[in-house]
Amino acid sequence: MIPDAIAASVLQSGLIPRGTRVQVFSEIYWVFLGLGTLVGAVVIGYMLKNAYKYSDRGGADEKERPKLGEMPTGGGKGKKLFLSLSLSAIIVISLIAWTYGTLLFVEGQTGDQGVDVEVEGYQFGWNFHYLNDDGEYSGVNTTGTLRVPVDTQVNLQITSDDVFHNFGIPALSVKGDAIPGETTETWFKATEAKNYTAHCYELCGQGHSYMEAGVIVMEEEAYNDWYAEQRASAENDSAGNIAAAGV
Amino acid sequence: MTDETQPRTDGGTATALPGDSHDDGSHLPPRWSIKRWLITTNHKDVGILYIVTAMFFLVFGGMLALLIRAQMWAPRAPGEGILSAMAYNQAVSLHGLIMVFWFLSPIATGFGNYIVPLQIGAEDLAFPRLNALSYWLYLASGLMVFASFFQGSTFAGGWTLYAPLNIPAFMPSIGATTTVFAIVTFCASVTVGGVNFITTIHRMRAPGLTMRSLPLFTWSWLLTVWMMLLAFAALLAACMILLSDRLLGTTYFAMTTDGGSVLWTHLFWFFGHPEVYIVFFPALGAMAEIFQTFSGNRIVGRKWFIVSMVLVALQSFIVWMHHMFLTSINLEVKTLFMATTIGISLPFDLMVFALIYTLIKGRIRWDTPMLYAFGALVLFIVGGITGVFLGAVVLDYEFRGTYWVVAHFHYVMVSGATALIGALFYWFPKITGKTYNEFLGKVSFAVFFTGFNLLYFPMFLAWGTPRRVFAYRPEYLVWHRIASVGAVILGISFLLIIYNLTKSLISGDDAAANPWPYSTTAEWAVSSPPPLENFPGTPSYASGALEFLGSDDDGSGAAAATDGGHATEHEEVHVDHASVWPFVTGVFSFVTVIGLSGLQVGSYPAGLEGLFYQATSVVGVVGLISAISAMGYENFTAHEGGFGETWPFGGVENTKMGMWVFLASDVVLFGAFIGASIFLRVAYGWTNWHPVPHNPIPGLVNTYLLLSSSFSVILALVAAKKHSRKGIVASLVITFVLGLGFLVNKGIEWLELFHEGVWLDSGVRASTYFLTTGLHMGHVIAGLLITAYLIWRAWNGAYSEGSGETLEYFGLYWHFVDIVWLFLFPLFYIV
Amino acid sequence: MARTKLYTGIYVALFVIATMQVGIEQIGLLEESYVLALALITAFSVIKAVIVAGYFQHLVWEPRSLTYVMMLGFVGFLALTVAASYSIQ
Ligand SMILES: [Cu+2]
Numbered sequence A: 001m002i003p004d005a006i007a008a009s010v011l012q013s014g015l016i017p018r019g020t021r022v023q024v025f026s027e028i029y030w031v032f033l034g035l036g037t038l039v040g041a042v043v044i045g046y047m048l049k050n051a052y053k054y055s056d057r058g059g060a061d062e063k064e065r066p067k068l069g070e071m072p073t074g075g076g077k078g079k080k081l082f083l084s085l086s087l088s089a090i091i092v093i094s095l096i097a098w099t100y101g102t103l104l105f106v107e108g109q110t111g112d113q114g115v116d117v118e119v120e121g122y123q124f125g126w127n128f129h130y131l132n133d134d135g136e137y138s139g140v141n142t143t144g145t146l147r148v149p150v151d152t153q154v155n156l157q158i159t160s161d162d163v164f165h166n167f168g169i170p171a172l173s174v175k176g177d178a179i180p181g182e183t184t185e186t187w188f189k190a191t192e193a194k195n196y197t198a199h200c201y202e203l204c205g206q207g208h209s210y211m212e213a214g215v216i217v218m219e220e221e222a223y224n225d226w227y228a229e230q231r232a233s234a235e236n237d238s239a240g241n242i243a244a245a246g247v
Numbered sequence B: 001m002t003d004e005t006q007p008r009t010d011g012g013t014a015t016a017l018p019g020d021s022h023d024d025g026s027h028l029p030p031r032w033s034i035k036r037w038l039i040t041t042n043h044k045d046v047g048i049l050y051i052v053t054a055m056f057f058l059v060f061g062g063m064l065a066l067l068i069r070a071q072m073w074a075p076r077a078p079g080e081g082i083l084s085a086m087a088y089n090q091a092v093s094l095h096g097l098i099m100v101f102w103f104l105s106p107i108a109t110g111f112g113n114y115i116v117p118l119q120i121g122a123e124d125l126a127f128p129r130l131n132a133l134s135y136w137l138y139l140a141s142g143l144m145v146f147a148s149f150f151q152g153s154t155f156a157g158g159w160t161l162y163a164p165l166n167i168p169a170f171m172p173s174i175g176a177t178t179t180v181f182a183i184v185t186f187c188a189s190v191t192v193g194g195v196n197f198i199t200t201i202h203r204m205r206a207p208g209l210t211m212r213s214l215p216l217f218t219w220s221w222l223l224t225v226w227m228m229l230l231a232f233a234a235l236l237a238a239c240m241i242l243l244s245d246r247l248l249g250t251t252y253f254a255m256t257t258d259g260g261s262v263l264w265t266h267l268f269w270f271f272g273h274p275e276v277y278i279v280f281f282p283a284l285g286a287m288a289e290i291f292q293t294f295s296g297n298r299i300v301g302r303k304w305f306i307v308s309m310v311l312v313a314l315q316s317f318i319v320w321m322h323h324m325f326l327t328s329i330n331l332e333v334k335t336l337f338m339a340t341t342i343g344i345s346l347p348f349d350l351m352v353f354a355l356i357y358t359l360i361k362g363r364i365r366w367d368t369p370m371l372y373a374f375g376a377l378v379l380f381i382v383g384g385i386t387g388v389f390l391g392a393v394v395l396d397y398e399f400r401g402t403y404w405v406v407a408h409f410h411y412v413m414v415s416g417a418t419a420l421i422g423a424l425f426y427w428f429p430k431i432t433g434k435t436y437n438e439f440l441g442k443v444s445f446a447v448f449f450t451g452f453n454l455l456y457f458p459m460f461l462a463w464g465t466p467r468r469v470f471a472y473r474p475e476y477l478v479w480h481r482i483a484s485v486g487a488v489i490l491g492i493s494f495l496l497i498i499y500n501l502t503k504s505l506i507s508g509d510d511a512a513a514n515p516w517p518y519s520t521t522a523e524w525a526v527s528s529p530p531p532l533e534n535f536p537g538t539p540s541y542a543s544g545a546l547e548f549l550g551s552d553d554d555g556s557g558a559a560a561a562t563d564g565g566h567a568t569e570h571e572e573v574h575v576d577h578a579s580v581w582p583f584v585t586g587v588f589s590f591v592t593v594i595g596l597s598g599l600q601v602g603s604y605p606a607g608l609e610g611l612f613y614q615a616t617s618v619v620g621v622v623g624l625i626s627a628i629s630a631m632g633y634e635n636f637t638a639h640e641g642g643f644g645e646t647w648p649f650g651g652v653e654n655t656k657m658g659m660w661v662f663l664a665s666d667v668v669l670f671g672a673f674i675g676a677s678i679f680l681r682v683a684y685g686w687t688n689w690h691p692v693p694h695n696p697i698p699g700l701v702n703t704y705l706l707l708s709s710s711f712s713v714i715l716a717l718v719a720a721k722k723h724s725r726k727g728i729v730a731s732l733v734i735t736f737v738l739g740l741g742f743l744v745n746k747g748i749e750w751l752e753l754f755h756e757g758v759w760l761d762s763g764v765r766a767s768t769y770f771l772t773t774g775l776h777m778g779h780v781i782a783g784l785l786i787t788a789y790l791i792w793r794a795w796n797g798a799y800s801e802g803s804g805e806t807l808e809y810f811g812l813y814w815h816f817v818d819i820v821w822l823f824l825f826p827l828f829y830i831v
Numbered sequence C: 001m002a003r004t005k006l007y008t009g010i011y012v013a014l015f016v017i018a019t020m021q022v023g024i025e026q027i028g029l030l031e032e033s034y035v036l037a038l039a040l041i042t043a044f045s046v047i048k049a050v051i052v053a054g055y056f057q058h059l060v061w062e063p064r065s066l067t068y069v070m071m072l073g074f075v076g077f078l079a080l081t082v083a084a085s086y087s088i089q
């Protein structure tokens, strides 16, 4: 594990992608895609070049070739092999180390700020329980639609009521396993007041293909109004319930 | 075929070993007779059976793939398309399971069977009947998969069988149980095969063929079987626990069990990641052979290639949690597994570069095998690079459960299949003695390569599609359409391949012994196909190159094997090639499983259906025990090891080594059961958990009983050394009585718990206690059955004349059962 | 038969160690200091296992490679159990 001090300084250097989940993902993804394509093209191109160059066209052959029944041995070129290995190792390890900084950023982000929602998967849909600042259930809950304020960090606590699901909003680059009896935490921040769709990403039975939820990103004020309204009706409900119970 | 006796020594003793043989065509019917294929134990026959059967499952799995692609032709509303939602889930699940378990591994096993003994200079495997048994268990398991489709519904929860979707509460169909049973049976097949190959490759190599000079295909296969032995034991444990949840009602994976779902992912992926290499290694080894032969170059950096494979094989067991980055595992563990995952990619870089550099200064001939091998490498590079994306945890967070993963692993797995098809063309002349149609072969490659990339590359472009759904965003339509077209083209290429090979088998030209210039390995030094006993003389590399000793001076056997100049006696020893019992065992395994599949949470279905399942269970179990006993009683002589190189198991006789290797896999089996208990206890809260039995004293008494029975087995061995028949019988009887005492004591304990209402389904503490000690009890019962058999044999004087090896090997097993108890006792009774 | 004497001695030792494991529980060490008791009991189990494998199964007299094969399986068990249990801490 890298010591915290180094981690902190690397995180602050500006080298490590930070921002919303969408930003960090796309930044890293495009770097990987660019480098990956380049490496792939070089390696496969080199293969094809040699495949063409050394194709058997008959003619004289100076080289001593393998014979049937010989003891298996290796050809030379060990140096070249290790040079290529070192090169590829440097590329891969530095890429991963670089993304590790972002991982620390992403993992360090859950918690104190923003809106907390418990996401509960069931066969075949999603419940959303809104939590108050103390992390307690606020009485507000919705089924099938997640409403969140724009430009605010939304912390998700994902769990399941039955089988293993996975909650993901692809356009907002957020995803987490929904496991019965466990809670996984993740977060996202939407920068536009738009509608999105959440999917289930783990096969969970017959209705898996259609196990979706709407995600409505609202302007701050509109969200606050909606939330206050929900709170009020939830309180009325529970008060009504108590009254109805004749206590 | 030669008829002379071949001299053998086992590197130290001067006694002749039964390694010599005759071509006993009299015992083995000719190839055109169906009977031959049912009773053969010859490694080449078994190899052919494996390859042909695997091709059938390729077609089966491929048809399911086409169904999937048909459903994906357009984003479907509920009820639209050719498949219902449940049918689609079944197709997705069984496509994965069949391709991984019933096609990829078995076709590689076919080559391992046919080619490896030839490459190492062995006339057959160490345990030919167990080899046949592996095959019949494989076929039986495959037929169970077929049957499962007709028992309501087959398994429909994905090839990863995630919990708790996999338990009856969510998947009640009998067919799902049969599918899990099929995996268990396949695990048994693989374990038996692993023991066999490990023993064979380590102990039955020709003189001079040291480990470092083994051909690369043999190396890759050796590492594959080692990984199989240990990884499949974990899968076996996972599926046995799952079966217990399904059949008996334990609650390991129940929704309400803390950590139950995550436990499944640990057990499954502990197997699942090594499985990737289990599937890919034989392909890699075949690629190395083909690259060398068709470039006319020896592989670059051979030593480092081998070192890389060994590193990968070891590391493959410590990367599994990269499949679980989005579960609730902590950041430290994620970091660790990210590091090991990147670490495991580096040896692969080296191997890829080694293969590429082998081309340089070559005289590359583009015959069909080389086209496939070369194409496989290109595809593997794409698969490898896109896999690095998944190694970056932040990217994996988004790719998890999407078509990126689907595209990536198909590029890896199917590139392996590509290389294995290359291997099929490469070894086809050797196996059949016929030449395939080269032109058609090249055409098939062009179609294959086009279809492959049309099918899988668009999946990268449509990567936002969730896995295993048939409703996707309309913007991906074009990519999914192209993929579906590609699937059809890929399917056509397989038809071309199958047509080409079938036609050539019937009417192809005869193949030369060595149709490939620059090939080096020993299988090309014998005729195509090779004779029953493989070699014209005793193969030896002692002089630095392959020679067949004694092939010229017929019958005299004067040219003794050069392993240090020991004089060898000659004895006409007959070696067997046929036994019907592996086949019969396979049949009754199938019957047993069909019967037991009807059991659900402790009871059979009502009415006639239940009666059918119960009757089938009884017939199956009785038949199975009889068949195994008959196989044990049958006289069967196999080739002994130790005639050449044996590192690092010199001086450990084949059967003893097989027993030890089996026990190593049993360590992992019990380890996974114990690990599961410990994991669930940690999830439950370690100190909140108290032992299920109220009192440790009965457990202590059982410890005494088992320790004493171990001691009496030792006494039996001492008596055998003294050639005392009475001593042997008395000691074994004591062992039997003590073991029986253990069972009775345990039975009383269980009955008391049952009376108190503590049953297997009374929560996770009871489940782990009953199942783990139950597995141990199963081992005790098996041990007692063997003890009873040994007593009967000893009474008839079987072990008092010889050196009592059988008793020693049984002792190894029995002491192992004792050792396991030494851990179970404190874990389940004291702490 | 020197070996017979050795085996008998080992047999007695195993008996004693097994009894001691229960003894630890009986004197209440588990309540007093759980970790210490757990460590002792585990250590005793390991000692017994090593003795049985080494002498009853003759591993001390066999090529070391067989011991390594068994260790391979055991290390696999440890890796699975320790890493999995740690991952949910
Ligand atoms: Cu789902």
Ligand SMILES: [Cu+2]
Binding pocket: B272, B273, B276, B319, B320, B322, B323
């Ligand atoms: Cu993996």
